[in-house]
Amino acid sequence: DADVTQTPRNRITKTGKRIMLECSQTKGHDRMYWYRQDPGLGLRLIYYSFDVKDINKGEISDGYSVSRQAQAKFSLSLESAIPNQTALYFCATSGIDSDYGYTFGSGTRLTVV
Amino acid sequence: GESVGLHLPTLSVQEGDNSIINCAYSNSASDYFIWYKQESGKGPQFIIDIRSNMDKRQGQRVTVLLNKTVKHLSLQIAATQPGDSAVYFCAEGGGTASKLTFGTGTRLQVTL
Numbered sequence: 001d002a003d004v005t006q007t008p009r010n011r012i013t014k015t016g017k018r019i020m021l022e023c024s025q026t027k028g029h030d031r032m033y034w035y036r037q038d039p040g041l042g043l044r045l046i047y048y049s050f051d052v053k054d055i056n057k058g059e060i061s062d063g064y065s066v067s068r069q070a071q072a073k074f075s076l077s078l079e080s081a082i083p084n085q086t087a088l089y090f091c092a093t094s095g096i097d098s099d100y101g102y103t104f105g106s107g108t109r110l111t112v113v
Numbered sequence: 114g115e116s117v118g119l120h121l122p123t124l125s126v127q128e129g130d131n132s133i134i135n136c137a138y139s140n141s142a143s144d145y146f147i148w149y150k151q152e153s154g155k156g157p158q159f160i161i162d163i164r165s166n167m168d169k170r171q172g173q174r175v176t177v178l179l180n181k182t183v184k185h186l187s188l189q190i191a192a193t194q195p196g197d198s199a200v201y202f203c204a205e206g207g208g209t210a211s212k213l214t215f216g217t218g219t220r221l222q223v224t225l
Contacts, residue, residue, distance in 0.1 A: 004156075035215075040121065042202065043157070043215040090156050101147040101204065102213065104156030 003027050006091050006105035013081050013112055021076045021108050023091030029103075030096060032074040034058075034066060037088040037107075046089075049074055081112040121200060123220040132190040134219045136203030141184060143205035147213065148177060148188045151200045160188070160201075190221075198223045 004025045013019050025032065030051045035043040045058030047066040055066060063085060065077045078085055088109055092102035126132045138146065144165035149157035163170045163177045163186075170177050176189040186203050200220050204213040 040217060042217040045212065045214075048212065092156075101149070101159050101162060102157075104158070106154070106156050 002106065003103050004091055004093055004105035006089075006108050008108060009106065010109045011111070013110070015082055015112055017081050019078045019081055019110070021078075021089055021091075021110070023074045023076070023105060024072050025074075025091075025093045025103070026072065027093050027095070027103055028071075029093040030071065031094045032068065033092045033094075033102065034064075034074070034076045035090045035092065036060060037090060043090065046076065078110075078112075081110075083112045086110060086112050121218050121220045123222055125222045125224055126193045127224050128193060128195060130193055132188075132193045132197070132221055134188045134190075134201050134221065136186040136188075136216050136219075138184050138186055138203065138205040138214075138216070140205060140207075140214070141181075143207055143214075145206045146177070146179060146186050147204045147206075148175075148186075149202045149204060149215075150197075151202065151218070153199075157202060193221075193223050195223050195225065197221060 007022045033048040034046040036046055037043050044060050046064050047058055048056050049068045052068050067075050088107050090107050091105045094102045147162040148160040150160050151157045161172045161175050161177050163179050168179050174191045178187045200218045202218045203216045206213040
């Protein structure tokens with residue numbers, strides 16, 4: 001099993017729908033992140049959580065919300081999807097004193113039509 | 114195919130040659146830097162990291178160089194192989210690897 005698992009891998013949804021992307025990890029890490037990847041823009045931070053009771057906005061949090069259900073689970077929701085939220089979404093984890101950066105999931109390709 | 118690299122700068126290198134991928138970082142307070150490799154359809158994977166108290170670090174076939182004076186980071190890949198074809202990202206952060214900021218990436222194409 002992968003260290004960081006994202007579901008679904010691919011999703012097509014309609015404008016205005018609510019959608020949830022899920023992430024679970026087996027690394028035992030406290031820190032979890034959601035990033036969005038667009039062509040030419042690299043990875044941009046949406047939300048991050050340093051422990052179960054901690055949620056922080058990243059640079060592009062508008063239109064998104066998150067829930068940290070447990071140490072191992074961090075989900076991202078699009079409250080009312082719009083076409084410019086079409087992107088690749090990555091979940092990542094890190095330890096408090098990790099010397100190895102983040103461990104990423106395989107990503108969710110979301111298309112909003 | 115993977116659309117994330119559609120507008121990325123591309124470096125083409127012949128198999129067996131050395132590759133050098135460059136990155137300019139933005140925050141002079143950053144003290145931790147990482148290179149990631151992203152293959153088509155996969156998430157970024159850690160390659161090598163370096164802290165600001167170092168200017169060079171070597172791994173297996175890879176070397177990272179850090180020039181804090183000009184805020185420049187480079188990744189050198191020795192004897193480039195077809196399996197090295199991917200998009201490479203640099204990332205910078207403060208202290209531990211929390212809240213990394215990523216560069217836009219460079220696509221490495223290895224020709225036979």
